[in-house]
Amino acid sequence: MTEPMNGDELSKVVQWLLAGRRAESGRLTEIHAHLKNKVCDIYVPKSATVEYRRLVDQARFNILPLLVSSLAQGLFVDGYRPANQLDNATVWDAVWQPNRMDARQSGIYRAALQYGLSYATVLPGEPAPAITPFSPRRMTALYADPVNDEWPEYAVSVGLPRPVITSDAPTQMLTTITVYDDTHSYAADVPSVFLLPQTSEDRGDPLPFEGLAIDYSTVVVKEHGLGVCPVVRFLESYDDLDDGPQGVVYPMLPAQRQLNQTTFGLLMAQQQQAFRQRWVTGMAIPEDADGNPVEPWNAAVNRVWHAESPDTKFGDFEPTSLDGYLNSRDKTLLYISAARQIPPHTMVVGNAVSNISAEALAALEAGHQLDIGEHKTAFGESVEQLLRLAGKAMGDEDTWEDTSAQVVWRDTTPRSLAQVADALGKLAQLLDVPPRALWEKIPGVTETDISRWEQMAGDRDAIGDVAALLAAPPPGADEPVVPGAEVDDAEPGSGGADPVLPGPGPEGR
DSSP: OOOOOOHHHHHHHHHHHHHHHHHHHHHHHHHHHHHTTOOOOOOOOTTOOHHHHHHHHHTOOOOHHHHHHHHHTTOOEEEEEOTTOSSOOHHIIIIITTTTHHHHHHHHHHHHHHHSEEEEEEEOOSSSOEEEEEOTTTEEEEOSSTTTOSSOSEEEEEOOOEEOTTOSSTTOEEEEEEEEOSSEEEEEEEEGGGTOOOSSSOOOOOSOOTTOOOOGGGOEEEEOOOSSOSEEEEESOSOOTTTOOOTTTGGGHHHHHHHHHHHHHHHHHHHHHSSOOEEEESSOOOBOTTSOBOOSSOOOTTOOOOOSOTTOEEEEOOOOOSHHHHHHHHHHHHHHHHHTTOOHHHHOOSSSSOSOOHHHHHHHHHHHHHHHHHHHHHHHHHHHHHHHHHHHHTTOHHHHHOOSOEEEEOOOOOOOHHHHHHHHHHHHHHSOOOGGGGGGGSTTOOHHHHHHHHHHHHHHHHHHHHHHHHHSOOTTOOOOOOTTOOOOOOOTTOSSOOOOOOOSSGGGO
């Protein structure tokens, strides 16, 4: 049995883990604030009116969640096949399904798309090992080589702050953190002030928190015995070998700010031009007792001006055109669409894409499907790593050592069912592909559907065999006589009817 870390070692590890968490919290907090529509970045002067501030609040034109959803909705793992096998591995039904990962996997992918990475832990448990997804805002892992290492050296997960009921200070808060290494997990309470994320984009000091010590007598130590730190990292991409992925949101923040600014200008122009400014000439302006001009009318949208002098003329100023604001916003949306390989008809509502053929529409979707395919490759490796670790946690060494097993992704490509059926039928007829091998290529079909179809097909084959057996003649029965068929001469003493001799008469002579 491997000995756990002592109090001094644990304190040093926690210091470095929390320093790494503080260093990345600025970027993560900024992304989270934009995703939750809490940031507008429009200048508001101190003397701004309530009307002005409300327009600023309404100017949030947030398209960042759409960037995440457009990819996450095409990512769904539907199976896990060992090498050279047709059925799912045992770990799929023994661990993946009991942990409700059919639904919970989406949170892992969305967090990775939002922040660039996410995590999941696998720990032994009853009746099945437990899989727990984590956002990078609640977990930090340290790697000896962050680019190439498969398993981290240490990791820490952060719980939610809670008040200390027995404390004299009403604002004292504690947070439970759990540290993981390759043999044990360590749960301890630390002051929440060390874990609060930064509220700006400034990076924290990556040095250790000197003076932070863990009271080892309060630490809950559990052995998992997996031999590796039980944390699997999901990377959004592997394209940056220097700094790692940033996610799909962070690079688009400048474009999001531009959208907000353009929308504010549009709202301001709409508000000021809703009641058009009018002018009048050729009339004397009355004055009060102090000589101050008095407005001759109570101007309103439902009032009409009139004057008794025939020399008085009325008019209004030319309205501000809104086309410039709308075109500017559409151009920004098209830029985001091109940068993120999202079909333009998904981003721009109107006449940006219209009257095009099915082939052209498929071409517009091609880049987006390539982007989804790249993310399937990146996330697929992490899912395979997760299921291998789950196999080890349940004692299945074959699953742990099987590095050739692959996940099965659900086909979410937008195609008509008639088009898919025609293509799959041609594959079966022209290329002799087994029809059952093509079932999983049908969009939207799950592993449960395929299993039910196979059972139904097996039942149908058994019923067909029984029907054919009942329709066949019993063994040893004479074959039916076919009219007009020749009858071979029978030898004397052989079975069968005797030959009929011709009788007297002309025919018998």
